[in-house]
Amino acid sequence: MALSATTSSCRRLFLLHVTLKGVKCDVGDPSSWTCRLGARRHLLSEDVIKLQEFQRRKVALTFKHGGKGEYVQAFKHKLDRNERILRDELKELLHLCQTPEDMVVAKAAICRYHEENQNVPRMDFKFGPLFMRLCYELNMEEMAADTIKDKTLKGFFPDSTSFNIVMDMLFTKGRYEMALEVLTDMRSQGVLFNKHSYILAFAICYKLNSQRSYRICTTILEEAQLKGLLVPRHAYCFAVALAIKQGDTEKAKSLYSQIMSTNRISQNLQVYVLALNGAWNDVLSMLTQAMDPRSPFVKKPEFSQEVVDAVQRYGEQNPSFRHRVKQVLARLQQSGQVTSLTLDEMLCFTPSDQARPFSKMMQTKNVYRAPGALQSALLSE
Template sequence: MAAVSRRWNRMLLQTVRRSATRRVLLGFAPGCCRWAVGGKRYLLTDDVVKLQEFQQVKVAVSSRFHGKKETYFKDMEEKMKKKVLILKEELKTLLHLCETQDDMELTRSAIYRYHAENRNVCFGEFKFGPLFIRLCYELDLEQSAMELIKDQHLHGFFSDCTSFNILMNMLFIKGNYEGALEVLIEMKNQGVRFNTDTYILAFAICYKLNTADSFNICMTLLDEALFKEAVTRRAYGFAIALALKQNQVAKARSIYSHILNPNSKACNNLNMRKLRPREVKCFASGHTSTSHQSQDLNSDFKSIIFPSGL
């Protein structure tokens, strides 16, 4: 039993190490255009956040409205006072001209007004939600983003998973794991479809919180993700690490079995259901050395999955 356990633990660590090595992300800091290899690992890549792309458009719009920004903002204020219809391109321009927290006040008002006027109108594939969240990302205004994304008056404005994912990523980077969980729950309540990035974020948030409640949330979402076949190896890594931190070693083994080929000899040897009932009982109750091994294993997991202090 002990030999099998040690062999399983060694295989588990080797698999996670290979996965982490292959999928190293570049470091990216909010409000900064420069990427650096070996920086702090964040949960979303630039292909999702698209902050550089957003900032490049901002530079182009700012150049086009050079010396005319104040006039444009005054015109928008007048339009809202007179209850004139706000056009899609006008709101896009306003978002790209926004540079300060004072600018954000007018932008917020314009968003509420625009959504009230167009909540039942379809504009194809374009979504304003990610654009606004990227603006908040750049200006470090995560609280403003949280307020709007949870506001029932804007229900439907943030109808895409990208808006929620970027905001959760921003809160995660800031260490606001409770806030990130609130956004995750809000996303679920609004019926926004989860994608693979969402599950990675969700499991990472739960891992950082490391409570009984977050463990239950993680396991519930894992079951959902498995049904949808939307779990990546990185997501599995967070779920396994959380199970180990909660001393749920049997659950960690069960989760890990999904990473392996279910028909492989290794998976069959490691499957908890193949163990004798007495061994399973001792393993789950921590009466063997496995409980101590789980603490060592969790320490190794932390250094492998989060080598830069994620």
């Protein structure tokens, strides 16, 4: 009963939501695209991160051991005595760490475990995602990045999930350069990308918006296409947006043509790309159709004020279409199909049905739990 009540309380804590008042940015130049203050920037959903599941298990083990202190201390002595580390012991340790000091023990433990077992197949359990979820929960993105790049631990993180969690963690904190280092290391280790890896990779490159990141994004995409791998639509959208920010309108047009299905983000990017390329008949046709859907049951698509402003700005430069562009944009405003969301916010958005619960990664400062804080927090009503 006590554990059930605690888990229920824990779930309520996870579902807390923080809303910060937005401050709109200048949208005149694509290179200045940024998300508003407080806008969510994570890309992986809870069903990928699985932080809830990890923390529920953590609560159960905390009760089992009556707190974590003695277990972690005993494990430290075990390391000092060079005793062999068993798999289940390490799993429990990674569920009981709560402080940076505990994480030093955890890092030493996985190094020892890897050293003792690196020639033994470990197909039944992967410690990588577990360790990275612990770093995520404790807000320790630098340790996560340093650990996954540690040459002595090569082979300990053979899965894309571990790298994805680290990159998402760094992306959430705005540590894009460090995230790119992890991405580069992932490629050099030959870890296979999954669909989330492509989204994160292109999102990181988009945020950096440099010639190097543009080149990396293009290279990864070309490699995937040569291998016949499926690249998600969301990843393509980041690639298109990056091409726009880099002023490569032809590449943006080419990339967009490879998107097989459309959604709100891709429709906004399509209008932007068409306007940049001066395809005004197509722009006007698309916006007109958006205001008159074939079925009254189909929700009318929304367009970012940023896109509307860009269309109006570029339309002013074309006397032949200037008047018609103004008319269509005015109708679009009147129909309530213009949203204040920026393109950046649309791109860096996890759908509500997949959005993860509140986590400390949403904070801008590094805040660590004091010893015993997890247990006391989860027990509070």
